Amino acid sequence: MRRYCELLASGTTKLVEPVSSALVQQVPDIADAADALVPGRASASVLKGRALLKLGRAADALAAFDEAKRRDDRALDEPVALLAWARANARAGRLAEAVKAYRAALPRTSALTTAERSSASFEAGMAVMAQGPAGVDDAVAMFRQARRDAQDSIQVASVMALALALDRAGQRDEARAVLAGRSRADIKALLDTRVSDALSDAGVRHESDALVAIALEGDGPVAAKDAWRAYLDGAGGKGPWAAHAREHAGSVAASKKPGAKVLQVGGNR
Numbered sequence: 001m002r003r004y005c006e007l008l009a010s011g012t013t014k015l016v017e018p019v020s021s022a023l024v025q026q027v028p029d030i031a032d033a034a035d036a037l038v039p040g041r042a043s044a045s046v047l048k049g050r051a052l053l054k055l056g057r058a059a060d061a062l063a064a065f066d067e068a069k070r071r072d073d074r075a076l077d078e079p080v081a082l083l084a085w086a087r088a089n090a091r092a093g094r095l096a097e098a099v100k101a102y103r104a105a106l107p108r109t110s111a112l113t114t115a116e117r118s119s120a121s122f123e124a125g126m127a128v129m130a131q132g133p134a135g136v137d138d139a140v141a142m143f144r145q146a147r148r149d150a151q152d153s154i155q156v157a158s159v160m161a162l163a164l165a166l167d168r169a170g171q172r173d174e175a176r177a178v179l180a181g182r183s184r185a186d187i188k189a190l191l192d193t194r195v196s197d198a199l200s201d202a203g204v205r206h207e208s209d210a211l212v213a214i215a216l217e218g219d220g221p222v223a224a225k226d227a228w229r230a231y232l233d234g235a236g237g238k239g240p241w242a243a244h245a246r247e248h249a250g251s252v253a254a255s256k257k258p259g260a261k262v263l264q265v266g267g268n269r
Helices: 002-015 027-037 042-054 058-071 077-089 095-111 114-129 133-149 153-169 172-179 183-190 194-201 208-217 219-234 242-255
Strands: none
Touching: 002 027, 002 042, 027 042, 027 058, 042 058, 042 077, 058 077, 077 095, 077 114, 077 194, 095 114, 095 133, 114 133, 114 153, 114 194, 114 208, 153 183, 153 194, 153 208, 172 208, 183 208, 194 208, 208 219, 208 242, 219 242
16 A cells, blocks of 8 residues: 555645656556556546646546546545546546536646646636637636736636626626726737647637737727627537627728738637
């Protein structure tokens, strides 16, 4: 049993930020070795699932987490495991299951670092908002929490996500107030790897274009037109917020003036 615990501790340490890809690649074998020593325990499967998720193998991670739940129905109750379960589901396109896991995880994140808590709140809000208008009020609350906790690029993304959610909820005056004082320098933060990873973890990478577009709305609709068009040309054009984006994109034609300058921004689709 001692060797089993040592293997689990070794694997867990290799997953702690900042993560080394070379070390993470060792973890599935470490988890398998632990499982061979003490078969049938859920902890080894949870460890393997977390590692596989970090390696970009969401489907394999889900299989490992499912095995952990089969062995112990409380295997994913810990916040780190529950967040990994949410992210694996989101990355695999199982948004409804991901949202359930995010909602269950958020009240348990007090033991996590501030950075982990803010990322969790931001991701949860993005996943909930992606389900459509019914979840937008909950998303607003999640983004307010993320804005309070976050720093650096996730803080900027949380502010823009809050403005986007308020705008989508029809609270446009408040959305404009949230955007007041922001600058185009914030666009660079929205394109930061940490933000794109968080959007991917939430299963909504295409929402990057909407975040850029709402950020640019502070300079007027003309400045935002390329980002709204990019959103509509990608997965967003088939999602629940397509009409909202079309409304914004349509307002460009009404407000555009001859000779107006437009900032070119490439989004993720």
